[in-house]
Amino acid sequence: MITPVILCGGSGTRLWPRSRAVKPKPFIPLVGEETLFEQALSRCGDLSRFAAPVVVTGAAHLPHVEAQLGSAEGAQVIVEPAARNTAAAIALAALRLGDEAIMLVCPSDHHIGDPAAFVQSATAAAQLASEGWLVSFGIEATSPETGYGYLQRGEAIGSLGFRVARFVEKPDLDRAKGFLADGGYAWNGGIFAFRAGDFLRELEAHRPAIAAAVRAAVAGGREEGQRFHPDAAAFAEVVSESVDYAVMENTTRAAMVPADMAWSDIGNWQALHAALPLDEAGNVARGRAELVNCRNVMVDSDGPRVSVIGLENVIIVVDGDEVLVTSADGAQLVGKLHGAANQ
Amino acid sequence: MITPVILCGGSGTRLWPRSRAVKPKPFIPLVGEETLFEQALSRCGDLSRFAAPVVVTGAAHLPHVEAQLGSAEGAQVIVEPAARNTAAAIALAALRLGDEAIMLVCPSDHHIGDPAAFVQSATAAAQLASEGWLVSFGIEATSPETGYGYLQRGEAIGSLGFRVARFVEKPDLDRAKGFLADGGYAWNGGIFAFRAGDFLRELEAHRPAIAAAVRAAVAGGREEGQRFHPDAAAFAEVVSESVDYAVMENTTRAAMVPADMAWSDIGNWQALHAALPLDEAGNVARGRAELVNCRNVMVDSDGPRVSVIGLENVIIVVDGDEVLVTSADGAQLVGKLHGAANQ
Numbered sequence: 001m002i003t004p005v006i007l008c009g010g011s012g013t014r015l016w017p018r019s020r021a022v023k024p025k026p027f028i029p030l031v032g033e034e035t036l037f038e039q040a041l042s043r044c045g046d047l048s049r050f051a052a053p054v055v056v057t058g059a060a061h062l063p064h065v066e067a068q069l070g071s072a073e074g075a076q077v078i079v080e081p082a083a084r085n086t087a088a089a090i091a092l093a094a095l096r097l098g099d100e101a102i103m104l105v106c107p108s109d110h111h112i113g114d115p116a117a118f119v120q121s122a123t124a125a126a127q128l129a130s131e132g133w134l135v136s137f138g139i140e141a142t143s144p145e146t147g148y149g150y151l152q153r154g155e156a157i158g159s160l161g162f163r164v165a166r167f168v169e170k171p172d173l174d175r176a177k178g179f180l181a182d183g184g185y186a187w188n189g190g191i192f193a194f195r196a197g198d199f200l201r202e203l204e205a206h207r208p209a210i211a212a213a214v215r216a217a218v219a220g221g222r223e224e225g226q227r228f229h230p231d232a233a234a235f236a237e238v239v240s241e242s243v244d245y246a247v248m249e250n251t252t253r254a255a256m257v258p259a260d261m262a263w264s265d266i267g268n269w270q271a272l273h274a275a276l277p278l279d280e281a282g283n284v285a286r287g288r289a290e291l292v293n294c295r296n297v298m299v300d301s302d303g304p305r306v307s308v309i310g311l312e313n314v315i316i317v318v319d320g321d322e323v324l325v326t327s328a329d330g331a332q333l334v335g336k337l338h339g340a341a342n343q
Numbered sequence: 344m345i346t347p348v349i350l351c352g353g354s355g356t357r358l359w360p361r362s363r364a365v366k367p368k369p370f371i372p373l374v375g376e377e378t379l380f381e382q383a384l385s386r387c388g389d390l391s392r393f394a395a396p397v398v399v400t401g402a403a404h405l406p407h408v409e410a411q412l413g414s415a416e417g418a419q420v421i422v423e424p425a426a427r428n429t430a431a432a433i434a435l436a437a438l439r440l441g442d443e444a445i446m447l448v449c450p451s452d453h454h455i456g457d458p459a460a461f462v463q464s465a466t467a468a469a470q471l472a473s474e475g476w477l478v479s480f481g482i483e484a485t486s487p488e489t490g491y492g493y494l495q496r497g498e499a500i501g502s503l504g505f506r507v508a509r510f511v512e513k514p515d516l517d518r519a520k521g522f523l524a525d526g527g528y529a530w531n532g533g534i535f536a537f538r539a540g541d542f543l544r545e546l547e548a549h550r551p552a553i554a555a556a557v558r559a560a561v562a563g564g565r566e567e568g569q570r571f572h573p574d575a576a577a578f579a580e581v582v583s584e585s586v587d588y589a590v591m592e593n594t595t596r597a598a599m600v601p602a603d604m605a606w607s608d609i610g611n612w613q614a615l616h617a618a619l620p621l622d623e624a625g626n627v628a629r630g631r632a633e634l635v636n637c638r639n640v641m642v643d644s645d646g647p648r649v650s651v652i653g654l655e656n657v658i659i660v661v662d663g664d665e666v667l668v669t670s671a672d673g674a675q676l677v678g679k680l681h682g683a684a685n686q
Contacts, residue, residue: 017650290680290681290682292673292676292679292680293673293676301666303664304661304663304664304665304666305664305665305666305682306666306667306668307360307665307666307667307668307669307677307680307681307682308667308668308669309667309668309669309670309673309674309676309677309680310669310670310672310673310676311657311668311669311670311673314654314657314668316666316668318647318666320647321646321647321648322647322648322650323644323647323648323649323650323659323661323666324649324650324651324652325649325650325651325652325654325657325659325668326650326651326652326653326654327652327653327654329653330635330636330652330653330654331652333635333636333652333653334650334652336635337633337635337650337652338633338650339633339648339650
């Protein structure tokens with residue numbers, strides 16, 4: 001059995017105004033009727049393969065998590081007393097689950113268009129994890145993205161995956177184009193599989209202070225129904241570090257499984273537009289809208305009718321008292337708007 | 344003294360959604376804090392030149408007219424029982440004012456950026472009217488507009504104006520460019536000066552049926568405070584015709600005065616954009632707005648904040664439950680939107 005560990009961290013500003021501090025990206029329906037968090041749970045819903053999920057989140061998101069978690073039998077919610085990045089979040093889950101658990105660590109703010117392919121990659125990753133590998137999903141790179149880390153494929157491990165030859169931080173455009181042409185590189189999408197005990201051993205080896213502080217936080221924590229509250233004072237001592245930096249780039253047992261599953265991090269409105277089903281002119285509308293002489297226009301309105309004439313590559317979002325109108329290219333600047341920055 | 348006759352007719356759809364059937368274009372503040380109707384009154388506010396105004400309107404607009412007319416001493420409001428175009432509307436005012444009145448007929452949905460130039464042209468037009476001419480304002484043509492009628496200048500009448508050599512209906516673009524290059528053509532903006540008796544004599548000569556029906560409607564009408572209600576049954580018989588067709592194109596006494604007064608009919612959102620004071624990037628915002636990397640963008644919001652990134656030549660209007668986003672060129676299609684057509 002595989003235990004899904006769903007990380008519900010921070011709150012981005014790049015999908016403002018729909019995503020706001022009070023209701024961030026994982027908890028709003030962006031693609032289809034379910035929220036991204038609900039989709040993350042659904043993808044691991046096959047009880048013949050997956051155990052009940054562990055959700056790691058902060059107090060601010062707890063109401064959303066509990067409202068959307070539903071009635072998953074045996075689910076646990078670990079409530080972080082403070083945000084300390086992914087190394088610590090995963091360590092909390094590993095300690096709660098015990099050494100033998102096979103963990104599948106998933107962000108809650110990504111979209112996966114092909115859930116069957118996800119399950120296939122997850123099954124392969126879990127098999128490698130049970131053999132002692134620390135496994136990253138190597139997401140098929142389909143464009144020269146400069147916003148992602150890359151994994152360079154090493155030698156094959158049987159038929160299931162590969163060693164990771166190298167972790168590459170966000171490259172510039174020329175390097176990214178080279179990776180794409182090379183074919184031996186995949187995106188690092190932040191999905192991992194580990195045996196809990198292997199992860200903790202590697203964390204202790206490479207970041208003993210983080211491991212010790214998280215152990216103390218768990219030892220001093222308390223259960224409250226399905227919730228677990230680590231000790232706040234102990235957890236406050238944890239250094240914030242990503243699992244990539246703290247563990248994956250240091251271990252000699254890093255592996256990857258290929259994952260070709262229509263993945264998107266929905267990192268901005270343009271990425272969401274690309275993830276949605278479009279009409280023949282590339283347009284898509286959620287809510288009441290009339291589009292005349294438009295191409296590649298996206299409308300997302302929570303109420304008012306939006307009428308659009310003669311535009312191309314434009315995104316329009318109406319959310320309560322905020323209206324966003326941006327070029328597709330401008331979508332990457334949304335987080336810098338006053339409205340997004342000063343929520 | 345000159346008596347302003349302000350025509351408050353129909354309700355366009357081209358400035359939807361700000362202008363709606365329930366509150367049409369003349370009665371909303373489009374340029375500055377005053378409405379176009381209030382500006383039309385203000386332009387004729389110099390009591391040393393202008394008598395109290397006569398407003399001709401329909402019952403639907405009466406509440407707006409009376410709310411915005413203010414306390415103009417001696418003002419009259421003629422309430423048309425039905426819309427019968429400008430020949431009849433002007434005839435109603437002429438009959439109420441008596442033969443000797445010098446009428447200055449003004450639409451209420453135009454903008455004039457240079458009110459002093461307007462008064463100068465009005466004074467010249469009134470002088471010619473007192474000499475028995477039927478006078479059109481010949482508005483300096485500054486672009487090859489295909490949406491306006493044109494007046495061709497004929498021989499001079501002293502220093503005040505010219506005979507009209509010819510009235511030209513809306514030309515195609517090639518002809519309009521020719522008119523502009525020629526320099527002897529002006530736009531017909533629908534502003535006129537007549538002696539009331541001269542107008543009625545010409546109307547009787549060329550459209551005796553209209554003249555007779557309007558006379559009957561006035562004879563059977565009733566006063567109600569400052570309002571005058573023509574007889575509905577009699578007025579229903581009037582044929583709808585514009586003053587241009589019915590009178591100006593037929594009279595041998597047609598004259599024009601040049602008018603260079605920053606005139607705009609504000610015929611669509613692009614025209615309104617052009618009439619407003621712009622920042623150095625050509626942008627203008629009414630209401631809360633943040634514009635990033637924008638050029639020639641206009642925002643007009645009645646409440647929600649509008650954030651715009653990376654757009655050029657785009658107009659955004661937020662009005663209650665409607666949001667309009669159009670290219671500048673697309674502004675001419677606004678009237679065909681479902682929202683505008685089905686108010």
